[in-house]
Amino acid sequence: MTGNTEENLPENENKPEGPAHKRNMTRRKVVVAGGAAVVGVGAAGALAMTASADEASDATDTASASASSTAEVCYKLTSETTEGPYYIDADKLRQDITEDKEGIPLTLKLKVIDSETCKPVANAAVDVWHCDALGLYSGYESFSQGGGTAPTDAPTGEPPSGEPTGEPPSGGTGGGGGHEEPTSDTRYLRGTWKTDKKGCVTFTTIFPGWYQGRCVHIHTKVHVDGEWTDAGYEGGHTCHTGQFFFEEEAVLLTEEVDPYSTSTTTRTLLTEDTIYDQSGTTGGLLKLKYNKNNIAKGVTASITMGVAPDETNDGTS
Structure with a gap:
């Protein structure tokens, strides 16, 4: 996995951790x-x-x-999900992924721990990517369905119950389907950065919008056992592929803020989503802090991801 550095590369304090240490106790x-x-x-x-x-x-x-x-x-292991069709491999090594996109400021604070030992996973490469305020993904504007144009194969009917079943629809969902090759050079709202000694990493971005067939969400991957080099992050494997979700109360407030308020797309509720497994934090539900009287000032979202560093979960199967 390689990438071109726009900002200073993460400090190469230590070599990334190798395979997780032996566990002599359950x-x-x-x-x-x-x-x-x-x-x-x-x-x-x-x-x-x-x-x-x-x-x-x-x-x-x-x-x-x-x-x-x-x-x-x-x-508790954090739920694994599909990678979705719009992943781009460590293309931008940076923490501020906003570029020039308009929207409610969002500070995303993540922590990665070994779910067996509770120890922080340091030097891991964490990817995040999501759509803009009107539902468009960078690199895929011709594929993703923002601005109110709904794909013909969007899910309909009663909200799912329990674990999601079957493959999510492809083409504009951002949640399922095979990987698509980028069709443009845009890379807004995408970034990769490394966890510190406490397993923490922070990204600066905007509150995501929505599009037909999916609730508001952010994609993520966690890579371990690789090396940070001048060229980017090399080698290793993906131990976690997941998505982060937002409580309905906050999303409703964003509907009153420009440019979200200009969207003509029917929004899928959290309880209707085909990817979120309704399990709360384990399923990727973020803890949010914001002013309920003025969400436009910004939102801080945080979550701890429990991962299995020894395993490979690339979200493609």
């Missing part, structure tokens, strides 16, 4: 061991302070609840 054992250590410290502190039995019991309960919370995080 996730459950890791969590139980951690919980036991916390309980031990709590109990020792209680004895030192000659606390009552009830207080010691409360400390143990609190530690157990903390261990349970940690287990909840570590057990």
